[in-house]
Amino acid sequence: MTSYEVELVAPGDCDVEGIDSGRSETITVDEDEYVLSAARRQGVWLPADCQQGWCTTCAAELLAGEVDQSDATRYYDVDREADMILPCTARPRSDLRLRICQMDELNDLRAANSLPPGRSR
Amino acid sequence: MSDDKPHASGSISPGDTSERVGMAVLRERGLDPEELREKLIDAIGAEFTTYYYYTNLRMHLAGHEDYKEITEDARLEDRAHFELVVPRVYELGGHLPNDIRDFADRASCPDAGLPVPYDDESGQLDITTLTAEDVLEVLLEAERCAIRTWTEICDMTRDVDPRTYDMASRILQEEIEHEAWFVELLSMERDGEINPAGHFVRGEPGDAPYSTNRRFNDSA
Ligand code: FES
Numbered sequence A: 001m002t003s004y005e006v007e008l009v010a011p012g013d014c015d016v017e018g019i020d021s022g023r024s025e026t027i028t029v030d031e032d033e034y035v036l037s038a039a040r041r042q043g044v045w046l047p048a049d050c051q052q053g054w055c056t057t058c059a060a061e062l063l064a065g066e067v068d069q070s071d072a073t074r075y076y077d078v079d080r081e082a083d084m085i086l087p088c089t090a091r092p093r094s095d096l097r098l099r100i101c102q103m104d105e106l107n108d109l110r111a112a113n114s115l116p117p118g119r120s121r
Numbered sequence B: 001m002s003d004d005k006p007h008a009s010g011s012i013s014p015g016d017t018s019e020r021v022g023m024a025v026l027r028e029r030g031l032d033p034e035e036l037r038e039k040l041i042d043a044i045g046a047e048f049t050t051y052y053y054y055t056n057l058r059m060h061l062a063g064h065e066d067y068k069e070i071t072e073d074a075r076l077e078d079r080a081h082f083e084l085v086v087p088r089v090y091e092l093g094g095h096l097p098n099d100i101r102d103f104a105d106r107a108s109c110p111d112a113g114l115p116v117p118y119d120d121e122s123g124q125l126d127i128t129t130l131t132a133e134d135v136l137e138v139l140l141e142a143e144r145c146a147i148r149t150w151t152e153i154c155d156m157t158r159d160v161d162p163r164t165y166d167m168a169s170r171i172l173q174e175e176i177e178h179e180a181w182f183v184e185l186l187s188m189e190r191d192g193e194i195n196p197a198g199h200f201v202r203g204e205p206g207d208a209p210y211s212t213n214r215r216f217n218d219s220a
Helices: A035-041 A077-081 A103-112 B021-028 B033-059 B065-091 B100-105 B132-157 B162-191
Strands: A003-009 A024-030 A060-064 A096-099
Touching (some): A003 A035, A024 A035, A077 A103, B033 B065, B033 B132, B065 B132, B065 B162
Antiparallel strands (some): A060 A096
16 A cells, blocks of 8 residues: 655635644555545544535645545546645655645635635535 | 622623623633634535435436435425524525525535436436436435534534534534435445444434424424
8 A cells, every 4th residue: 555645735714623723734545545534534624514525624735646536426626737736635656845725716706716615605 | 670780791782782681691601703603504505405405316226216215204304404404594694695505505515416427419317327326326425424424513613602512513413314214325336345334224204313303493
């Protein structure tokens, strides 16, 4: 089983148990594991809701590395092109560096492209 | 009215209807009422879309009358969840999206559609290979999403917002029961395995023993 190092970078306005805002933490994620559940298991309480790759609550920016996002139930080319991922359904395919707490940014991107969850969110 | 208003306290002036103490008390305790409200709209969007989608899923369990009956319970209880929480959205200064498409788009759980292709030529769903197992799997995953959503809302509101917490925990209890029902049914249907849900039958379809709005509000 291959495991990868995943560095989670928390912006200054990101209040997540297990990482001081403005700092980063590195966790280990197996190749067949989702980043979100691995983080929570290791004490980093990433934001989440559906955990089915739909709601965007867990959104993160992929700063480095590669993920398999094929299990997400709602994921668009524009997300991929903007390096936005949904860690609840993302499996690592390399070591990763992620900027967490990017729900508003992903929702803005979706709205700008007339994609759900849309402007009413 | 007396000039002396012993009931007036806090930063909201007596008679001011532009603000709500019911929101201010949440803010004072560190919970952003607008953020909560938007999350509630997403969550009840999922209950409402599930109510819609389960209608179609249930129809396609033809011949499995036991599964249909249980799906009907879950369907009507999800509608009860929507109706239980709708008033809370307005109390928190919000409203339902005017366009139902916006409401469905922002639902916090995936559309629980029939897992079959849509035939563009005939304008019909291609249900030739659809099985009860396929339908039960969609039902199960929908319930799992709902459990996660209402657990998150319980986490947000615990010790801070007893009213929303009470609603979310009532709904959560039923969603957990629904998951157990569909674990039982799918285990047997797909794997021939006995995995009891351990539940007693409802009094009537859609009973919603924990969450129905009737016990709070007979007019709903
Ligand atoms: S938690 Fe919903 S998309 Fe990740």
